[in-house]
Amino acid sequence: MTSNGARHHLLSVLVENRAGVLARVASLFARRGYNIYSLAVAPTDDERFSRITIVADAESAPLEQIVKQLHKLVNVIKISELDPLDSIERELMLCTVRADPTQRGQVIELVSVFGGRIVDVGHDELTVSVDDVPSRLDDLEDLLSPFGIAMMQRTGRIALPKLDRASGLGS
């Protein structure tokens, strides 16, 4: 399945926020024969840095070699491998679904079950916005397809490590 975490590695790469850095990372993957499954990039809270979240195909190369080669890029500051079981992952999906006025209610109900929102309404179409873990978006996509999906766009995955549950109080 597309979102099965076991076959993929999730890398969170902190880079300098400068022109061309994404191209360096992408061309390194291409040149060494590693596959990128999904990619998301945006500046962090510190504008000097950006975070690139890469889902890499684990079968194309040993993860260790990918990480070491990435580290050789001068603009790469830090690389963390995120264990899918110990991470919060999110993807955003925008989807335009065919739904005439008689079907609107069913689509809205479905989308609300997934915590999504209706962000645009046309005569016989709806555009919905949902963010969730990738597998849940797959499920919603499956459920919406019988209505007819006119357009769909999903972002690359973003992720942060899960927080420590141990209480710091009184212990």
Add this chain to the structure above:
Amino acid sequence: MSEQPVRMSGAQALVKSLELEGVEVIFGLPGGAILPVYDPILDSPIRHILVRHEQGAGHMAEGYAHATGRPGVAMVTSGPAATNIVTPLCDAFVDSVPMVVITGQVPVGAIGTDAFQECDTIGITRSVTKHNELVTRARDIPLAVRQAFLLASTGRPGPVLLDIPKDIVDAANPDAQMEWYWPTDEEVWASLPGYRPTTKGHPRKIKEAAELIMAARQPVIYAGGGILKARAATVLRELAELTGIPVVTTLTARGAFPDDHPLALGMPGMHGNFTAVTAMQESDLLIALGSRFDDRVTGKLPAFAPDAKVIHVDIDPAELGKVRRPDVPIVGDVRLVLEELVRVLERRVADGQPDRSAWRQTLSGWQERFPLHYEPSEPGALLKPQFVLEQLRDRAPEGTIVATGVGQHQMWTSQYWRFTEPYTWVCSGGLGTMGFSIPAAIGAKAGMPERTVWAVDGDGCFQMTAQELVTATTERIPIKVAILNNAYLGMVRQWQEMFYDERYSEVYLSPDLPDYVKWAEAMGCVAIRVESPEEVGPAIERANAINDRPVVVEFRTDAAEKVFPMVPAGLSNSDIVVGPLPEGTVQ
């Protein structure tokens, strides 16, 4: 005391930055986009060597770096000049040669418009440089230059390219005037937060390495080009002598350990000698130092040194485990790591070392049984290339630097030369760049003018970059060139003979076209043609005595001669073929 701010153009700042980095020579060729930088060059103490092709500038910078250990510098214009220097960049990247290349670029505002002589230099060179940078403001130039030299010469060395748009160096552009400043070391390091090479080896790993060494019965030191880059030849010798462990030196490490040392086994690999290749195959411990398990060394990987444990020391963590998983990986500068390892071992060997006399006897038995060998030429027949190499070697003044192109002549030079000191060998290893030798020899001679520099070249290679002999003559850089003219692309011919049923496809070049003597003379060189064995020695002596201009000696050699030993591609190193006869195959 605060100094008055000094204002200058971006071009002046660039040249001043190069001066402050200690640059003494730039190999280059001007053109439209880099024109503004060539004006202040006139007023600079830096020597500029005007090349005849930008590829020559790049290989000269590499040759300079190989011989001196300092980054070579090349400067060329935009577009086709930048693309012409891609091959040297890739060559330097693969062989970890410190080099700084400055390319001109169209003005910032014209980038992306397909302007005249515009190309995406940064995009094109991204995968063949350690780092590259488009500088977009004059005031960024000093820091960019400092970063480039720091990156080129620290960690795993390599080429760095700075792309300089014309407008930021234009003296007539008021926006490109800048207030001079020179960033401190701290500022340079702070500007590269993602670049922190590990130089000191982990003490626990060094102890583990010592344990393996103390337990090994059949160890071999597998010394690579990193020994030379780290200036670790002295401590390598200490390690070998302290432990009595023999040393192989790979193609890029020739000279890192003296060939006349009792522990020297010479070159391993596809055309390595039998003892070096087989010692690695049979070893129980490979001590890989600044080497990278290249396919030309390992042969068929699953069959390579099957019983050996591996200690692997490299400054590049990505080399550890890339090809062969080491038992003890050590990230660090190989000189610092070896100094520490020797200290640890000195304490350990005081209590005695394992008995390795049987191993040493085996090795010396192989050396006796399987020396390099060739049949002398018949009277009246063409010269044997190995004979020419022996004569060049034996008549070379002390400290001679030898450079080669790529192919048979390169392998024979590496096999037959006797390297006794580091930094006397300049060759294109990983990329295998034909045409490397003449410009690289010029660069080496420019950096080490008191040394004799021989370029040993093939006729195929010579035709690729010979025009740089015009540069050598004009700039009074008196290198010596030995062309082994066998009228063929010899190594390709050898493969076609051995593996394509002697079906020779597109490898014949003709011995007489071009006329090498006339060509060399037209370029201002002294030219000598040698056809018989008795002429070889006198011609070399004559060439060695000429020091006011380049000399080209054309040796007419036997095309049927092949490089042996050979491990055929894709086979195990245990299938080494020591000689031309079928019964020479050793099982």
